[in-house]
Amino acid sequence: MANLATNFIGIRSPNPFWLASAPPTDKEYNVRRAFEAGWGGVVWKTLGSEGPPVVNVNGPRYGVIYGADRRVMGINNIELITDRPLEVNLREIKSVKRDYPDRALIISLMVPCDEDSWKAILARIEDTGADGVELNFGCPHGMAERGMGSAVGQVPEYIEMVTRWVKTHSRMPCIVKLTPNISDIRKPAEAAKRGGADAVSLINTINSITSVDLDDFAPEPKIDGKGTHGGYCGPAVKPIALNMVAEIARSPETRGLPISGIGGVTTWRDAAEFMALGAGSVQVCTAAMTYGFRIVQEMITGLSAYMDQKGFTSVDQLVGRAVPNVTDWQYLNLNYVTKARIDQDLCIKCGRCYAACEDTSHQAIAMNPGRVFTVKDEECVACNLCVDVCPVQNCISMVELPKGTMDPRTGVVVGDYANWTTHPNNPMARAAE
Amino acid sequence: MTSPQTPGVVPHRLDGGQIAANFSDAQLPFDPHEARVAADRCYFCYDAPCVTACPTAIDIPLFIRQILAGNPEVAARTIWDSNIFGGACARVCPTEQLCEGSCVREVAEGKPVEIGRLQRFATDAGMATNAHPYTRAPSTGRRIAVVGAGPAGLSCAHRLAMHGHDVVVFDKRPKPGGLNEYGIAAYKVPHDFAQAEVDWLLWIGGIELRMGVELGRDMTLDQLRQDFDAVFLGVGLQGVNALRAPGEDKAEVRDAVEFIAGLRQAGDKGAIPIGRSVVVIGGGMTAIDAAVQSKALGAENVTIVYRRDQSQMSASGYEQDHAKHVGVRIVHEAAPVEIKGNGAVHEVQFAYTETTPEGLRVTGNGFRLEADQVFKAIGQTLGALPDGASAMGGKIDPTSLPAGVWVGGDCAPGGEDLTVTAAAQGRDAAEAIHAALMGRN
Numbered sequence: 045m046a047n048l049a050t051n052f053i054g055i056r057s058p059n060p061f062w063l064a065s066a067p068p069t070d071k072e073y074n075v076r077r078a079f080e081a082g083w084g085g086v087v088w089k090t091l092g093s094e095g096p097p098v099v100n101v102n103g104p105r106y107g108v109i110y111g112a113d114r115r116v117m118g119i120n121n122i123e124l125i126t127d128r129p130l131e132v133n134l135r136e137i138k139s140v141k142r143d144y145p146d147r148a149l150i151i152s153l154m155v156p157c158d159e160d161s162w163k164a165i166l167a168r169i170e171d172t173g174a175d176g177v178e179l180n181f182g183c184p185h186g187m188a189e190r191g192m193g194s195a196v197g198q199v200p201e202y203i204e205m206v207t208r209w210v211k212t213h214s215r216m217p218c219i220v221k222l223t224p225n226i227s228d229i230r231k232p233a234e235a236a237k238r239g240g241a242d243a244v245s246l247i248n249t250i251n252s253i254t255s256v257d258l259d260d261f262a263p264e265p266k267i268d269g270k271g272t273h274g275g276y277c278g279p280a281v282k283p284i285a286l287n288m289v290a291e292i293a294r295s296p297e298t299r300g301l302p303i304s305g306i307g308g309v310t311t312w313r314d315a316a317e318f319m320a321l322g323a324g325s326v327q328v329c330t331a332a333m334t335y336g337f338r339i340v341q342e343m344i345t346g347l348s349a350y351m352d353q354k355g356f357t358s359v360d361q362l363v364g365r366a367v368p369n370v371t372d373w374q375y376l377n378l379n380y381v382t383k384a385r386i387d388q389d390l391c392i393k394c395g396r397c398y399a400a401c402e403d404t405s406h407q408a409i410a411m412n413p414g415r416v417f418t419v420k421d422e423e424c425v426a427c428n429l430c431v432d433v434c435p436v437q438n439c440i441s442m443v444e445l446p447k448g449t450m451d452p453r454t455g456v457v458v459g460d461y462a463n464w465t466t467h468p469n470n471p472m473a474r475a476a477e
Numbered sequence: 478m479t480s481p482q483t484p485g486v487v488p489h490r491l492d493g494g495q496i497a498a499n500f501s502d503a504q505l506p507f508d509p510h511e512a513r514v515a516a517d518r519c520y521f522c523y524d525a526p527c528v529t530a531c532p533t534a535i536d537i538p539l540f541i542r543q544i545l546a547g548n549p550e551v552a553a554r555t556i557w558d559s560n561i562f563g564g565a566c567a568r569v570c571p572t573e574q575l576c577e578g579s580c581v582r583e584v585a586e587g588k589p590v591e592i593g594r595l596q597r598f599a600t601d602a603g604m605a606t607n608a609h610p611y612t613r614a615p616s617t618g619r620r621i622a623v624v625g626a627g628p629a630g631l632s633c634a635h636r637l638a639m640h641g642h643d644v645v646v647f648d649k650r651p652k653p654g655g656l657n658e659y660g661i662a663a664y665k666v667p668h669d670f671a672q673a674e675v676d677w678l679l680w681i682g683g684i685e686l687r688m689g690v691e692l693g694r695d696m697t698l699d700q701l702r703q704d705f706d707a708v709f710l711g712v713g714l715q716g717v718n719a720l721r722a723p724g725e726d727k728a729e730v731r732d733a734v735e736f737i738a739g740l741r742q743a744g745d746k747g748a749i750p751i752g753r754s755v756v757v758i759g760g761g762m763t764a765i766d767a768a769v770q771s772k773a774l775g776a777e778n779v780t781i782v783y784r785r786d787q788s789q790m791s792a793s794g795y796e797q798d799h800a801k802h803v804g805v806r807i808v809h810e811a812a813p814v815e816i817k818g819n820g821a822v823h824e825v826q827f828a829y830t831e832t833t834p835e836g837l838r839v840t841g842n843g844f845r846l847e848a849d850q851v852f853k854a855i856g857q858t859l860g861a862l863p864d865g866a867s868a869m870g871g872k873i874d875p876t877s878l879p880a881g882v883w884v885g886g887d888c889a890p891g892g893e894d895l896t897v898t899a900a901a902q903g904r905d906a907a908e909a910i911h912a913a914l915m916g917r918n
Contacts, residue, residue: 112517112545114510169859395523415526435520436585 046351048344050084050148050359051112053217053242053302055175057084060359061315061334061343064092064306064327065152065178065221068337070126072136075149079140081337084345085148087245087327090125090180091133093155093165098124098187104265107254109280118280118308118332120252122265124186124274125154134172141173148325149173150219154180154192157202160208166214176217179210179231179241182248184225185274194248197223200235205241219304222288223247224281229288233298244292245327247285249275271475278330282308286321290370293322310339312346319359320366374464381451381458382426382442384408384419390439391417397430397440405429422452481777486729486750486821486849490775491503495893496747499773503664503799504594509549512598516545519590520581527576527592532892532901533560541595553603554610556596561635562628562900564604564674565657567597568665570897571762571793609680614641622647622705624692628653629711629886631678632903633910638683640911645705646684649691655713656887657736657896662766663746664773665696698863702881707910710873711886713902714894715860720758720853724816733757733854735769740770740854747774752849754778756825758813759854760790765797767852768805779805780846784812784830784837812839822848859888883910 048059058433062085063069065079070089078086092098100123109118126133141149151174155161169177181197188195196202203220210218220236222229224247233244251273263271285307292298305323309315309333318326331339347359356362386397386409393415401409408423409430419430431440445451445458464470479487491499497501507515519541527537535556543552546598556563572593580589603610619642626648634644637768652658658673679686690696692712701708717732719725729752743749751774757767760783780799783790787809801807811827818824828843858892859868867877872890875883885902892898 113514390580391520393526394520394581395525396520399523411523415524 046356046358047346048084048347048351048359050325052148052304053176053219055085055150055217056146057325059084059340059344059347060319060323060325061085061147061340062087062150062304062325062327063332064329066122066149066328066329066333067123067342068332070128070139073148074142075136076143077334078337078340079144079147082340083147085175085325087150087152087178088133088137088174090152090154090183091130091169092125092167093161094130094165097127097129100124100127101267103267106254107253107265107271107274109278116278116330118254118276118278119330119333120249120254120265120274120276122185122274125152125180125183130168133474134168137169137172137174141175144232147440148175150176150178152178152180152221154183154187157191157196157206162206162209163213166210166216170214170216174216176219176242178219178221178245179206179208180221180248181206182221182223182246183275184223184249184251185272194223195227196249197221197232198226200231201235203232203235204239207236207241212239217242219243219245221248221306223241223248224284224288225251229291229321230295230298233292233301237298237301241301243302243304243324244298245306246292247281247288247307249277250281250284252276276304277307278334279308279310279314280315287472289318289323290321290367293364293367294370298454309343312343312350314341316347316350316362317366319362320364321370322364322367324359324363376463377461378464378467379462381445383421383424384426384428384430384440385443386417386419386430386440387438388416389437392436392439393417395437396435397432400429400433424453481775482753484753484849486749486752488748489749490753491747493747496774496917500664500667500746500770501668506601507591507594507598509598511542512549512595513547515591515595516541517680518582519545522581525564525578525603526581527590530575531559532575532895532898533566533904534901535576535596536558537561537592537596540599541590544595544599546842549602550606551597552599556599557603557610559904560900561632561678561898561904562657562674562896564600565598565628565666565671566794566897566900567593567600569657569661570895571795573793573795575897579769604677609640609677611635611681613638613681613683616643617641617915619706620645620704620707621707621910623657623709623711624648624701625711625713625886625888626650626653626675626686626688627711627886627899628657628714629713629889629899629906630655631675631684631707632900633711633883633885633907634684634903635681636676636904636907638681638909638914640907642683642706642911642914645687647687647690647692647696649689649694650687653686653688655711655899659741660763660895662736662737662770663740664770665766669847672681692863698865698879698882702879706881706914709903709906709910710863710878710882710888711899712860712863712882713887714857714899716858717853718856718858720813720816720855722813722815724818724822725853727816727818727860728821729844729849730816730822730851731853733759733763733852734857736852737763737766737770745897749774751776754847755780755850755852756846756848756853757781757854759783760785761854761856762792762796763857764852765792765800765805767854769800769803771850771852772803772805776850778847781805781807782811782813782825782827782846783807783809785832811843812837814839814843816848816851822851824848825851855869857887857894858884862905881913 048058065087105123183193187193220241255264305318308326315326526730540552540555576592577589580773583589623646654671755776817828828839883906886899887894
């Protein structure tokens with residue numbers, strides 16, 4: 045079993061799997077169950093300022109997107125930060141951390157956007173023994189209307205300012221949690237870095253309406269006939285999260301800034317993908333809310349097995365390993381030519397490749413007598429759609445044309461690496477010399 | 478107290494509760510969630526093989542997708558557009574030989590999309606709306622006679638009525654439905670489904686039923702041709718083949734179709750007398766239906782004897798498995814040579830057969846089976862032909878019919894003798910009649 049021990053900005057945990065700040069981490073009871081189940085860390089549900097706690101709606105807080113077998117693909121929520129008194133949360137955090145000193149325990153914070161509020165809350169959490177703080181600049185619902193959460197996270201200057209306050213008034217490691225509800229994720233990450241953040245975590249939830257009740261004509265989740273936008277998370281958001289993580293990991297301005305990856309992590313593989321794109325730890329919520337805390341055992345064993353198979357002895361050997369291979373479109377090799385190949389032994393003759401190619405792509409698949417589907421190399425642009433829609437794994441593959449052979453579609457002989465920057469059709473093309 | 482062991486042919490071998498259970502739905506319908514999961518397995522194939530395999534060419538991928546999208550009533554409409562007997566076919570089609578047998582998932586993994594059950598889910602939902610989905614075109618003033626109120630005749634009548642023609646359907650039986658009402662095992666169509674389906678079909682209007690009227694006895698084809706603008710013959714196969722074995726005339730040697738029809742019409746199925754030992758001779762669906770229902774009534778020993786090998790049985794593999802599952806024994810490659818008994822049958826002498834280049838041959842080896850009842854299920858034949866018509870290959874030769882007369886269903890050539898084939902032929906004949914009458918050939 046590979047060693048999964050993680051050291052993320054000085055915060056140690058036995059594995060990189062943390063529970064994200066969310067309903068599963070709102071109480072001592074839940075967090076103890078999580079640690080017993082094997083979670084490496086927990087980001088405690090966001091605390092607010094002292095005083096009367098926020099209130100939540102008393103109707104549905106969650107909306108859902110299902111697959112056919114009611115498989116949860118995505119959940120959105122309109123739950124606010126913790127609605128329990130601050131002192132209760134602090135007492136519980138202290139108690140849990142005392143009993144689980146080897147686990148990461150980070151406190152998520154969201155208070156009004158003034159220095160005094162941040163100074164006050166930081167003072168209150170100092171003696172809990174928590175390992176760090178996460179600044180919740182992400183929640184897109186409810187609190188944003190009050191000038192907090194994503195209302196801060198959408199303004200890089202505010203992020204920088206608040207982060208600086210936090211670093212001024214606390215010696216705790218500081219993670220800034222970013223909202224994806226922004227056009228360029230690199231800007232808030234840069235702001236966090238300028239403010240002195242030790243790390244960023246992302247993504248927080250995506251603004252969303254999960255569905256519309258077509259009888260009541262109201263969005264879901266629906267409270268007394270009305271609905272509001274909520275934060276979307278779960279497997280459906282993972283591709284968006286992966287890209288945002290990668291953008292920060294590879295940007296010259298933020299390269300090396302530690303990242304805690306969040307967004308649809310459900311299995312070890314999802315976690316490993318986030319890590320390969322630069323995440324030093326991952327945070328999970330929806331999968332735990334769907335299946336319970338025991339899922340972490342699959343993540344632990346799965347990641348260990350993968351690392352053993354790869355010969356990795358430390359998660360550090362995985363973190364960021366795919367970042368050098370994330371590039372801009374303009375640097376992709378335009379002389380890399382592939383053609384679809386259909387394995388006739390595996391083909392079940394459903395014809396989905398044909399329908400997809402004929403109707404929506406390049407008419408590069410022939411339907412022959414006996415439902416035998418073959419690729420027309422002279423038409424195939426290698427778009428991969430046939431591979432994507434084929435229900436049989438490995439039935440259709442993309443086979444690279446060796447250098448020196450002619451692409452029957454273009455009549456051009458496959459040559460050495462060349463990209464758009466030097467392509468003759470590019471008006472901005474610079475000569476290679 | 479009677480039991481399966483009681484000698485002779487007696488009613489009430491099982492108690493009422495057991496009988497009711499034995500004749501309840503053979504396959505439970507899907508609930509909405511099951512249907513959605515089953516529907517999600519469909520790959521929405523291009524030029525789907527299941528559609529090609531369906532004699533009525535229902536757009537199966539489309540109706541399954543409509544179920545998946547939460548619209549079973551819309552799915553039902555897709556089914557009925559091609560096959561107005563979609564509900565019956567969902568229950569009785571040999572799907573493993575048709576749509577499901579050609580499903581790419583059957584080929585790939587031996588587990589097809591459950592098209593039959595999905596079709597039942599959709600058509601049940603559609604019928605549960607208690608509304609007929611079709612309206613009639615403006616009246617054409619044309620009148621068409623349909624002889625036979627089975628799947629072929631009613632499929633034809635419905636399509637004609639849709640096109641605005643007025644239809645009179647004649648049938649010699651007291652109830653409409655044909656083999657759906659009289660010829661299919663009771664447990665396959667419980668809750669009087671066949672009549673409910675006919676009632677629903679007739680809601681379109683423009684179809685008049687005249688029951689208890691027989692072609693050749695109460696009217697002639699010539700009269701119908703004079704009185705109507707067109708005639709459709711969907712008279713089915715009304716005769717049964719004989720065993721041609723000595724002793725066939727003994728009491729309790731009966732036609733399986735008659736036994737099956739009697740069961741379908743019986744209010745109290747337990748009151749039907751059944752033998753302790755029942756022998757069914759034949760290899761088709763009728764043989765299976767007779768055997769399974771004999772068992773359901775409480776017969777102790779039920780044996781199907783078929784003269785050829787298993788691969789030649791026309792009953793589907795699913796049906797054969799079902800029969801074996803309920804305790805029916807199936808013996809292949811044996812033919813009856815004598816039925817013995819003093820008045821009533823008490824045993825049947827069989828001889829083993831062998832297949833030779835010259836055909837099937839009876840050998841000198843054999844065995845005897847005790848039998849209180851023998852059901853003959855060795856195929857049905859055309860009854861009396863309408864005047865002027867001639868037969869070809871055991872079916873009415875369409876080319877022998879006078880102008881203005883169409884034919885379809887089991888009495889017509891082409892396809893297997895199945896409800897779905899009859900529905901297709903009736904529908905297609907209606908379109909042909911419509912085109913002929915409206916001058917759009």
